Amino acid sequence: MKEISNIKAFGVxxxxxxxxxxxxxxxxxxKKSNIxxxxxxxxxxxxxxxxxxxxxxxxDVQGLNVTMxxxxxxxxxxxxxxxTAEKIGVANTLKSTPLGWYADNTDxxxxxxxxxxxxxxxxxxxxxxxxxxxGGAARAVAYILSKQNVDLTIVNRxxxxxxxxxxxxxxxxxxxSLSDLTNDMDAADIVVNATSLKAGLVDSIEFPDxxxxxxxxxxxxxxxxxxxxxxxxxxxxxEDGLRMLVEQAALSHELWHxxxxxxxxxxxxxxxxxx
Ligand code: ATR
Numbered sequence: 573m574k575e576i577s578n579i580k581a582f583g584v585x586x587x588x589x590x591x592x593x594x595x596x597x598x599x600x601x602x603k604k605s606n607i608x609x610x611x612x613x614x615x616x617x618x619x620x621x622x623x624x625x626x627x628x629x630x631x632d633v634q635g636l637n638v639t640m641x642x643x644x645x646x647x648x649x650x651x652x653x654x655x656t657a658e659k660i661g662v663a664n665t666l667k668s669t670p671l672g673w674y675a676d677n678t679d680x681x682x683x684x685x686x687x688x689x690x691x692x693x694x695x696x697x698x699x700x701x702x703x704x705x706x707g708g709a710a711r712a713v714a715y716i717l718s719k720q721n722v723d724l725t726i727v728n729r730x731x732x733x734x735x736x737x738x739x740x741x742x743x744x745x746x747x748x749s750l751s752d753l754t755n756d757m758d759a760a761d762i763v764v765n766a767t768s769l770k771a772g773l774v775d776s777i778e779f780p781d782x783x784x785x786x787x788x789x790x791x792x793x794x795x796x797x798x799x800x801x802x803x804x805x806x807x808x809x810x811e812d813g814l815r816m817l818v819e820q821a822a823l824s825h826e827l828w829h830x831x832x833x834x835x836x837x838x839x840x841x842x843x844x845x846x847x
Contacts, residue, residue: 581632582828583612585625586639590615591793593842594637597821600841601833609634609829616642625649629668635828636666636673637821643708650675659741660711665824676827679709680716682820683790685835687762689819690786690811697721702756703745704773705766706734709790711741713766718742727756729767754778763808765789765799774799782808789813793846814842 584594590613598611618624621642626649628636638646643662647653650663651672657663663675688694699722703713706728714737717724724745728734734747748756750773757763758780765788767773779787779802787803789796792814800810818839825833 578608580607580609580634581612582609582635583614583633584637584639585614585616585628585642587615587617587641589613589639592639593817593845594639594821596845597818597838597842598825600838601822601825601829604834604837605829605831607829621645622648625666626672629666629673632668634668635824637824638664638666646673647675649673656680656715660715662708662711664820665827667827676824677712678820678823678827679712679816682823683713683816684716684720685819685822686811686813686816687764687788689815690788690809699723699761700759701725702727702760702763703766704728704750704753704764706730706737707766707768710766711737713764713790714738714742714745718745725756725760727753754780760785762786762788765796774802777802779803779806779808782806784809786811790816792817814846815839818842 584592592613595611595613602609602611616624622645625645643664646663646666647657652674654676657675657677660677663677665676665678666673701717701722701724703710703726706726714726718741724742726734726738726745727748727750729750731749738745738747785808787808788811789800790813792812796812800812803810818835822833822835
């Protein structure tokens with residue numbers, strides 16, 4: 573089946589999906605560049621995700637972002653997978669090709685670009701970075717940081733999970749449990765929180781004096797407000813995951829439309845929308 577309109581279809585799939593800012597971001601850039609396209613939100617509720625994602629390509633959808641819980645299925649639905657997505661094991665971006673979907677992961681470089689934008693000299697060389705968490709979100713961060721010239725330590729409640737992650741993605745990184753978190757934070761130049769905050773880590777975390785060091789939380793909106801407030805009160809520079817969201821979207825836009833969009837303008841638009 574071919575669509576009749578010449579307006580190209582893009583979108584994001586996930587469950588839940590109502591809160592997604594991706595349509596706002598992508599349609600903002602599409603409109604700015606006068607591209608004949610529209611980006612939609614698809615609430616996909618299915619037990620056959622791989623087949624359903626393949627089917628969307630047959631309906632002439634040109635590109636998709638993929639969020640929870642379908643990022644692993646996106647890889648399975650693709651005929652070609654980028655090295656980054658293959659390594660991390662999940663994809664968040666699909667591009668239609670004549671053979672089928674091409675799958676990529678823009679979270680990793682999106683995170684790196686967001687992190688660099690927080691640093692005055694945009695340089696990570698030699699920095700001691702503490703990554704908290706070893707779940708899905710932490711994998712993209714560990715993968716991209718392992719390619720930088722940094723001293724990476726990864727801590728997680730379940731130590732076996734962090735050890736597996738290090739073996740697979742970041743062989744030079746050190747691991748630890750959460751039992752020494754305050755000291756581990758004190759030894760770091762930058763702390764990245766990739767745990768799910770609902771978990772209750774917020775109450776137990778004891779921030780050492782930040783002295784202007786960076787505490788970067790991957791989540792955005794209401795979820796990280798409390799932990800970021802605590803960090804800020806202890807003298808840390810804080811950043812939430814909103815900039816990362818926009819940066820990963822920019823890389824998807826580049827892959828689909830071949831142009832670099834205005835990240836700063838979209839970031840400001842999102843800030844106004846959610847704050
Ligand atoms: P995501 O895709 O958002 O990364 P995830 O894969 O479920 O979600 O990972 C959640 C992360 O939060 C994990 O690192 C998890 O630690 P475990 O590997 O030990 O489960 C962490 N997390 C969840 N609950 C936690 C808690 N109460 N205290 C500390 N860390 C917690």
